[in-house]
Amino acid sequence: MDRIAPSSSSCGRDRTEDGRQAPVKAGTERRPRRHDPDRKTRILDAALDVLVEHGVAGATHRHIAAHVDVPLGSVTYHFANLADLQVQAFARYVEQQTSVFESVFDEVETHEQFVEVLVDFVHGGPARHRSAVLGFEFHLAALRNPELRALMHDWTKTSQEVLARYIGADDAVRMDALLEGMIMHALLAIEPEPREVTRAVIGRTVDPSGWPGA
Amino acid sequence: MDRIAPSSSSCGRDRTEDGRQAPVKAGTERRPRRHDPDRKTRILDAALDVLVEHGVAGATHRHIAAHVDVPLGSVTYHFANLADLQVQAFARYVEQQTSVFESVFDEVETHEQFVEVLVDFVHGGPARHRSAVLGFEFHLAALRNPELRALMHDWTKTSQEVLARYIGADDAVRMDALLEGMIMHALLAIEPEPREVTRAVIGRTVDPSGWPGA
Amino acid sequence: MDRIAPSSSSCGRDRTEDGRQAPVKAGTERRPRRHDPDRKTRILDAALDVLVEHGVAGATHRHIAAHVDVPLGSVTYHFANLADLQVQAFARYVEQQTSVFESVFDEVETHEQFVEVLVDFVHGGPARHRSAVLGFEFHLAALRNPELRALMHDWTKTSQEVLARYIGADDAVRMDALLEGMIMHALLAIEPEPREVTRAVIGRTVDPSGWPGA
Amino acid sequence: MDRIAPSSSSCGRDRTEDGRQAPVKAGTERRPRRHDPDRKTRILDAALDVLVEHGVAGATHRHIAAHVDVPLGSVTYHFANLADLQVQAFARYVEQQTSVFESVFDEVETHEQFVEVLVDFVHGGPARHRSAVLGFEFHLAALRNPELRALMHDWTKTSQEVLARYIGADDAVRMDALLEGMIMHALLAIEPEPREVTRAVIGRTVDPSGWPGA
């Protein structure tokens, strides 16, 4: 039973990007990325991507590293631990989300425009999906992590303040809760709710009196 | 595996010569538990408890087994896999919540009573916390599990129908989303919202006309 | 977040045939097979089937039970342990194989017929595949199990005796080894060897002198 | 998992407050091993050893790790999965066998020497046992693993080519199959066949004409 093989069968020691074996072929230039400023930022963005796709439980060092295509050690190098990375990622998300949410109302002048903007907000396309999932994951993670909870608190306050500029503090609280619930439902609905329904629901929640057109 | 290996396989560790369990070490109490009907149900309840405490990611076979105080193998025996266990646990949760939610409106006759019941519902004590967290975890898990999603869909429909008996289909949808959002906020609030605020928000969302007292 | 569901959601407690959960639907007649003589034999045949498909390592109580569609307990009931089951299964295989091998030469009268029969034996279709794989598994298992080894020894002797009737004891030993090797190769060949080649190889190994036609 | 859970998660067992490893229990020697180049190769060799001793089914991560005396995690680090490890181990085996098989014929010049070398090959001592068992396991594993099958195919071709240099292509195929069968029998024989018998069988299979001495 003893046989012979083409001698230098190389033992197949080059492997995929799973952070295990480094490719060792002589002369093959491997991972040319060295001096890489804002690698840290890219890692955070990747973390958010992974968070969307796999959830908090799936956002591991390895998945994130694979997603940005940096070595595993690079992720542990830039962040003290996974919890730290998570917090910073969510902080980045809040930052981005806040500026988006504010700019959305830039052109709003009438009650109708206001409602329409919010309907867009609930029905928004892929971007909405991403941010909705992240918001969801954020909420749940905050439930068990005080640091995230504080971050979440600030974020909620900020959002309500933005709304309050247009509809007053009380309605802002209501609207914020309503939006939260509707986005949650939209995310999970088997088939999407028609825009008219969303518009009606939101419209009835905002007091039209007090707007320029009223 | 070497499961069938005959006599001189020499691989056994920590076993007596005849392959049986070694007599219990002094002090280690041998678990005498046998014949335990409805163990399966108890496991499901334990799963929900663990889910509340540690979240979906923390609801492992081991945590659950430890929580019901059954051997690990018992959990894997009763459920084909963890996903299956999860689905059955959430199904049990839905079942329980359903009857609670329905019975809550038993005495409701006036608009004020209806609002009050919902305020209670949002502000409920520890039981509320538990079910809110479970609901939350359920939503998030449903996001990535079609089976849970279907379960969630039915549940949403059912609860909207219950609300619709009192306030009509349209307001039921609004109220459902609003409750969802408020419970979410209540769960995460640093300090709880005063009941009056909740009452006002809910009250303004229900059309008081058409009630006996109106 | 607390919802209601169609009340009796049944918790999905009926499961597949993996030996875990028994279906409990009232009135559903389950597994009508009771008085079942030769169940033991059917289990052995199933064991051989599983052995072919999954190898020794995959021939577990559960797989075998599933393959004959009997409860797991039935397999452990009829056989003291897995090793015992394995031995009995291989014994059954040897028994079957021996009678086949003997009957194959019934019509043989000339050197050409003898060679042809052996070529058929090596090139045989699905039945050949099955018995070749089993023979292979048997050999390897015998390597580490003295009981199987004795069984194998007897079998080899028997086969050689059958061959010896036609070609004498010495050539019988050679032929037996050659057949073994060729079947092994045939089993693993990427593309099957042409019959002529097999015929030539076998033909040259048998001394044609001493046959009726010679 | 609960990997990221903050402060009060209370799930840790056997860990000190800061989440580090508790200081080694007296008497338990802490494994100081670090920096161990060619550990991967040593693992492959260990895998082959375990393969010989326990068969493919017994060649588990844990057995292999114990055999090289490295932590379990080290084995899973160096190989993506067990199948991968298996393939690389067999590839290493083929590589080794190849050079051995080729060098064996270095001095061969006459028909008698050639036969004698092959008799040695079949009757070889402990080294023979090891390589024969590995060859056997390899064959069987190849039956169900296409990757191994390709490897096996190449190996067969190569060894037939080596034989063909001395006895021509046709006889090489025959001889290869014969050797295979004889080694198989030798491995399982209750008492070893006398060398003379082996010599006679092999000798009759090689055409002595065409050799220098003929």
Next chain:
DNA sequence: TATGAATGAGGGTTCATTCAT
């Protein structure tokens, strides 16, 4: 008698994190 339930061992694999280079 036959079988569902129970259980402890162990298998493959993933992971956060540490450390030497």
Next chain:
DNA sequence: GATGAATGAACCCTCATTCAT
């Protein structure tokens, strides 16, 4: 500074076998 290697914990799951019914 940056990263491959190393490692121990834990996770999901399958299994042989025992036992009560």
